[in-house]
Amino acid sequence: MMAKGELLAVLLMVLAMLASSGIALRKDELGEAADRIAQLPGQPRVSFQQFSGYVTVDDVAGRALFYWLTEAVHDPISKPLVVWLNGGPGCSSVAYGASEEIGPFRINKTGSSLYLNRFSWNAAANLLFLETPAGVGFSYTNRSSDLFDTGDRRTASDSLEFLVRWMDRFPRYKHRELYLTGESYAGHYVPQLAGEIIKSNAKSRRPLNLKGIMVGNAVTDNYYDSLGTVTYWWSHAMISDKTFHQLVNTCDFHRQKNSEDCESLYSYAMDQEFGNIDQYNIYAPPCNNSVGSITRRIMQLPHRTQKIYRRLSGYDPCTERHAEIYYNRADVQKALHANTTKIPYKWTACSEVLNRNWNDSDVSILPIYRHLITAGLRIWVFSGDVDSVVPVTATRYSLAQLKLRTKIPWYPWYVKNQVGGWTEVYEGLTFATVRGAGHEVPLFKPRAALQLFKSFLRGTPLPKS
Numbered sequence: 306m307m308a309k310g311e312l313l314a315v316l317l318m319v320l321a322m323l324a325s326s327g328i329a330l331r332k333d334e335l336g337e338a339a340d341r342i343a344q345l346p347g348q349p350r351v352s353f354q355q356f357s358g359y360v361t362v363d364d365v366a367g368r369a370l371f372y373w374l375t376e377a378v379h380d381p382i383s384k385p386l387v388v389w390l391n392g393g394p395g396c397s398s399v400a401y402g403a404s405e406e407i408g409p410f411r412i413n414k415t416g417s418s419l420y421l422n423r424f425s426w427n428a429a430a431n432l433l434f435l436e437t438p439a440g441v442g443f444s445y446t447n448r449s450s451d452l453f454d455t456g457d458r459r460t461a462s463d464s465l466e467f468l469v470r471w472m473d474r475f476p477r478y479k480h481r482e483l484y485l486t487g488e489s490y491a492g493h494y495v496p497q498l499a500g501e502i503i504k505s506n507a508k509s510r511r512p513l514n515l516k517g518i519m520v521g522n523a524v525t526d527n528y529y530d531s532l533g534t535v536t537y538w539w540s541h542a543m544i545s546d547k548t549f550h551q552l553v554n555t556c557d558f559h560r561q562k563n564s565e566d567c568e569s570l571y572s573y574a575m576d577q578e579f580g581n582i583d584q585y586n587i588y589a590p591p592c593n594n595s596v597g598s599i600t601r602r603i604m605q606l607p608h609r610t611q612k613i614y615r616r617l618s619g620y621d622p623c624t625e626r627h628a629e630i631y632y633n634r635a636d637v638q639k640a641l642h643a644n645t646t647k648i649p650y651k652w653t654a655c656s657e658v659l660n661r662n663w664n665d666s667d668v669s670i671l672p673i674y675r676h677l678i679t680a681g682l683r684i685w686v687f688s689g690d691v692d693s694v695v696p697v698t699a700t701r702y703s704l705a706q707l708k709l710r711t712k713i714p715w716y717p718w719y720v721k722n723q724v725g726g727w728t729e730v731y732e733g734l735t736f737a738t739v740r741g742a743g744h745e746v747p748l749f750k751p752r753a754a755l756q757l758f759k760s761f762l763r764g765t766p767l768p769k770s
């Protein structure tokens with residue numbers, strides 16, 4: 306028999322051991338466990354895990370970015386981590402990427418339930434949707450002036466800070482292959498963030514394992530994008546010969562702000578010549594005003610003039626509406642661990658405040674491409690070829706400036722025995738079009754987009770048959 310004192314000592318030791326192991330276990334799992342999504346309202350049963358919540362990126366200002374991770378359906382541990390960003394600037398990747406494009410769920414018309422996307426990219430990867438910068442969607446800042454001076458720089462540095470701190474919460478992703486993807490104005494965010502990661506990796510003991518980037522209908526170079534856009538309008542018979550020539554002769558596409566004469570030509574083209582089309586998919590039926598009027602928001606690309614604000618529409622064709630119903634529900638926010646600080650405004654698909662007050666915007670992303678190519682990243686650029694907002698001609702004029710050597714000449718690629726689009730493989734970069742797809746490629750051509758994504762992840766050229 307043990308003496309009372311000995312018994313107590315042993316008991317205390319056992320307790321201490323239990324406690325310490327308990328704490329050790331918790332430390333690993335606490336952050337991640339708190340972010341685990343049990344079930345979203347109206348969600349069908351799924352086998353993969355989901356997490357969402359906030360990561361603080363600036364302790365002084367009180368900026369926190371919101372993320373939603375939907376893990377791969379099969380064997381997530383062996384699959385890469387893929388970040389998806391939407392553009393705007395000011396638009397949410399929860400609204401677009403997750404809910405209309407590549408995510409596992411779509412929202413039904415009444416905002417009452419979710420249904421499965423058959424072509425979700427989480428068939429091939431773990432998907433991390435990030436609402437960036439602060440002010441987009443559920444991402445917030447406690448320093449309200451931040452909403453008026455955010456631009457490309459802060460978006461890149463906050464997004465980097467997010468990734469570094471997020472990895473601490475999800476240690477199992479720390480050494481995982483990482484890819485950055487996105488569309489539209491994320492044509493700025495994605496290469497800029499990749500550049501920041503490479504810079505920070507050089508001085509970090511825990512580098513992020515960044516392997517590549519892929520962007521679609523990506524804003525790339527102000528001059529060549531603008532020239533390519535009016536060229537697209539003309540070559541797709543959206544504007545007259547006269548207007549085209551006047552635009553080319555009057556507008557100085559090198560300038561950030563354009564002359565009155567140039568602006569009025571843009572207005573003339575859009576108001577008198579375009580007609581009521583969906584500029585994001587010129588052959589699709591446009592959004593019916595009387596149905597979709599709740600959230601017709603006017604958004605603008607920073608390098609286009611004030612007067613040519615554009616309506617951001619997705620497809621359905623008035624889709625953001627469903628997302629705005631669903632993500633403003635209190636039960637949905639609770640399930641997502643979102644809006645925990647009672648943000649003083651509603652969740653919206655895009656923030657007009659951020660968009661209108663965008664502080665800084667790189668004139669051209671091409672120098673960053675050169676840097677990323679040198680660094681050996683896998684780089685894919687794709688383009689839905691019926692988008693007139695960031696059209697395929699804009700992307701081709703821009704990429705041509707890189708003067709890359711052709712590795713595999715232009716050829717049609719196939720998906721289910723149909724031409725999915727065309728592609729050319731260059732030294733350091735793969736370019737691919739998606740035939741018949743609008744601005745949001747995975748929304749309009751989901752099967753082709755998934756094929757593209759799988760080829761990108763494998764690092765193999767798109768199928769020739």
Ligand SMILES: *[C@@H]1O[C@H](CO)[C@@H](O)[C@H](O)[C@H]1NC(C)=O
Pocket residue numbers: 361362363364366367368369447646
């Ligand atoms: C923002 O302020 C709220 C209320 O004071 C606080 O609970 C929250 O932690 C702050 N957020 C950040 C990221 O500091």
Ligand SMILES: *[C@@H]1O[C@H](CO)[C@@H](O)[C@H](O)[C@H]1NC(C)=O
Pocket residue numbers: 347413414415416417418
């Ligand atoms: C949306 O989901 C609700 C609940 O599951 C269902 O009653 C309704 O019919 C669905 N609406 C559409 C348009 O699918």
Ligand SMILES: *[C@@H]1O[C@H](CO)[C@@H](O)[C@H](O)[C@H]1NC(C)=O
Pocket residue numbers: 593594595596
């Ligand atoms: C637009 O929606 C209204 C109301 O639902 C409907 O009456 C009208 O026929 C629709 N118009 C078109 C062109 O689809």
Ligand SMILES: *[C@@H]1O[C@H](CO)[C@@H](O)[C@H](O)[C@H]1NC(C)=O
Pocket residue numbers: 442443632633638644647648649650651652653
């Ligand atoms: C956050 O929640 C408050 C209510 O607590 C609500 O009024 C507000 O619209 C919500 N904001 C966002 C961005 O979800």
Ligand SMILES: *[C@@H]1O[C@H](CO)[C@@H](O)[C@H](O)[C@H]1NC(C)=O
Pocket residue numbers: 454455456458459664665
């Ligand atoms: C705003 O943009 C200018 C350059 O255009 C830059 O120097 C400044 O740092 C930016 N402000 C913020 C808060 O990023």
